[in-house]
Amino acid sequence: METLRIEVEGAPEAALAALAAEAELWGAGWEGHARGGRLDLPVLYGLRRGRVRGEIALAPRSEDPEAGTEIGWHPGEAEIHVHRPAVAILLLAAAAGLGTLLWPFFPRLIRLLPAALLLSLTAWWLVVARLRNAGPREFLDAVHARLGGEAG
Incomplete structure (x- = not known):
């Protein structure tokens, strides 16, 4: 500093x-x-x-x-x-985002797409926006x- x-x-x-x-x-x-x-x-x-x-x-x-x-x-x-809790929330959202990228290779994952989107937006509101x-x-x-x- x-x-x-x-x-x-x-x-x-x-x-x-x-x-x-x-x-x-x-x-x-x-x-x-x-x-x-x-x-x-x-x-x-x-x-x-x-x-x-x-x-x-x-x-x-x-x-x-x-x-x-x-x-x-x-x-x-x-x-x-x-701040570990914030990092944990972001990692969880990143894992959900990875699932949305993999759905073309694993079609069963498309059912999780709305939850992944919701989780990513929630992480944004809880961590990044603050x-x-x-x-x-x-x-x-x-x-x-x-x-x-x-x-x-």
């Missing part, structure tokens, strides 16, 4: 408050101090999910504390795993939206 940076309006204290509020909304572990803190963030990457830990560093953009703050995310360790991404970039975008500023 790469280091991420954003620039927001306001003093570092306001950025710390926004980070703490967003961390609470995301269900993240947040240990803040005057110049940043440690963030334990739950993440979703399609069929993968887990937690990413990293350091947040705050730096004022200039001498004037109200001129804005730069927030930097420095990733640390990550625990990412595959895939989301939520990681450090989205977290910092939420902090940015809360405070305003330039995306970096």
Whole structure:
């Protein structure tokens, strides 16, 4: 993972408050101090999910504390795993789809065609249509939206 940076309006204290509020909304572990803190963030990457830990560093953009703050995310360790129930549903749908491809060679399988179609559509609605991404970039975008500023 790469280091991420954003620039927001306001003093570092306001950025710390926004980070703490967003961390609470995301269900993240947040240990803040005057110049940043440690963030334990739950993440979703399609069929993968887990937690990413990293350091947040705050730096004022200039001498004037109200001129804005730069927030930097420095990733640390990550625990990412595959969401097994979703993969199992997709594998079941793939097996049903394979059956629909084989029916010309095995005509008895045509009776299973409606069930295979239903199973494939159900897998789509249960898994693929609900895939989301939520990681450090989205977290910092939420902090940015809360405070305003330039995306970096």
